[in-house]
Amino acid sequence: MGQETMTGAELVLRALVDQGVEVIFGYPGGAVLPLYDELFKQNRLRHILVRHEQAAVHAAEGYARSTGKVGVVLVTSGPGATNAVTGLLDALCDSVPVVCLTGQVPTHLIGNDAFQEADTTGITRPCTKHNYLVKDVNQVAHVVHEAFYVARTGRPGPVVVDLPKDILVSKGIYVGPAKVKHKSYRPQVKGDLGAIGEAVALMAAAKQPIFYVGGGVVNSGPAASQLLSQLVHMTGFPCTQTLMGLGGFPGSDPLSLGMLGMHGTYEANMAMHGCDLMICVGARFDDRVTGRINAFSPNSTKIHIDIDPSSVNKNVAVDLAIIGDVAHVLEDMIKVWKARQLHVNDKDLAAWWVKIKQWQGKDCLHYVQNGKLIKPQYAIERLYQLTKDRDTYITTEVGQHQMWAAQFYKFETPGRWLTSGGLGTMGYGLPAAMGVQIAHPDSLVIDIAGEASIQMNIQEMATLAQYHLPVKVFILNNQYMGMVRQWQELLHGARYSESHSVSLPDFVKLADAFGAVGLKADKVDELDDVIAQMIASDRSVIVDCRVDPAENCFPMIPSGAAHNEMLLGPKDETGGVVSEDGMVLV
């Protein structure tokens, strides 16, 4: 078999094509000119020109999370790479498979403080699952294939491949994806059957059980969600989801308790606190979920299913760990449950549901929509009602609007809800929506935003215009960095230090300037009509939805408090709820 030689740039593109890549999000620059030259000469890879490298990574995340494929980013050296860092860490925190190709100065200049040089592998080492600096053109294809393998297998994550310019222009040999096997990296996929047997036995004996499911269910693929649904219905146990797990279990299912954690539902948090068996499926006991760790679910036996062994016993000690891919483990759990003909504890379970129904009776998401001023919760509820029967994807920025969206928008299937959970990156939603729309051109893609967050990557409106992407930006404009304002009100004596959104642009005119449609809703009776216009438009739209600036996001577990110490509403805002220890928490 004759070995083909080609330039490093050709090798990269060939490897991308062989990996099944269709779309690249990127921004050109000096160090990657050879790659852009090759892109120019071909038609198989589509390049989407973003307006800022951070947005390229978020767009790739949106593409990846809505398709299950690896998102691909191409940026230049130095500032191109450093601008991408926030996106990379975002993808790492939320386990999103991304391969980011970065240009680098030629090898002989590395370490010379050359123009647009950055120690990209050094900077991105703690922000990626793995990274590579390619110093031999014959390694290019191998490294690119390995990068895809590492990014998509195990707990997915971002991988950086740093490509010096001289490597891109010199000639080397191509190898195909089939020939690449990693020497040491072997993620465990199948769960231990002994542990699975123990788990189902615990489930059959449980009196007050709960499923606590996270992003691992979504990341594992659609089969995992179906299996989870099957197992939950077989047992009749309640199921709560983390922010990342929304859609992993149908949100409108009667067995769903909604989201748990800091702004989760009262019933979910009380059930977590009072359960005797917790079955954690692909979640990681994050501090937003647990509240005060030494008061977290004090009387439960805890089962933890996770593909990443380092997630086990990190924050909370568990009694039984099952390492493996969620779909495989759930499948085996169902098999064992059926084979052993196990049954749940009907009487105890019924009593447990009576308790849960009492907690649900608190109606913790209650709010009052009176007067003409739009309540943000009402805006999300209307948006949900008017879009839920469509083929809809929702992205968000970060803050109050994100939590309201998580509380009031219900997701029935995985991959429809895209939000920055771990890193909490303001500016995530618009570029992520862009990536979703590229992958699903005929779907309705809405970025639920705040007026502050949206300004962090507003330049991507130009990308929407260039590619005719009809993304809808639905801004809950309360003229504050709302979550900052809420914490200042509750924790810092209502001293609103720098949280007021001063000198806001006219979002309608701004939309117009970017070639989009600008709409505004000031009063309650305008809302439905504006949402309808937004949906009907075949162009990108910015909706400036003016909402009550004083509204706070409830319920809330204040920092340093436990699950059973929730604030349910404004009347609960008593002093002294937050301890000194809690004050230092984020």
Added chain:
Amino acid sequence: MVSQPQEILRHTVAILVDNEAGVLARVIGLFSGRGYNIESLTVAEVDTREQLSRITIVTSGTLMVIEQIKAQLRRLVPVHKVSDLTIEGPSVSRELALVKVAGTGERRVESLRIADIFRARAVDSTNDSFVFEIVGATDKLDAFIHLMEPLGLVDVSRTGVVAIARGPNPI
């Protein structure tokens, strides 16, 4: 739920890694980034054909933290094997130090006498100084260095701990 013991324990961890650029930075960055202790660290290539290096780290923490350290290390892509020599059966650990002692007269004689007791070797000598080479467990080296202090200790260089499991099996 069984409560985790909060006692801080010292563990010696051996890590087999691909000898590639940046691998040590990955390991060290993991420790500094996550706030773990490194009491000593040694690294060298041990298999030139497979290009594998062995890193030995002495670290301390609660049992939960030690388990977390090992899980985090195993998650690094170029890591082949992580072995906790402190708990996975018996092991041998050694450290080497070069200890410079300057002095004349009775102090000089005394330093030589103690070196003899500790089986330290003089690897350099001038009219008013010695460099001793001493090999042994960390606490033996500590004791030797402590005894040299009043006798004119001027400089110490230590390798950090290397360790290996007893018995016929590899890591």
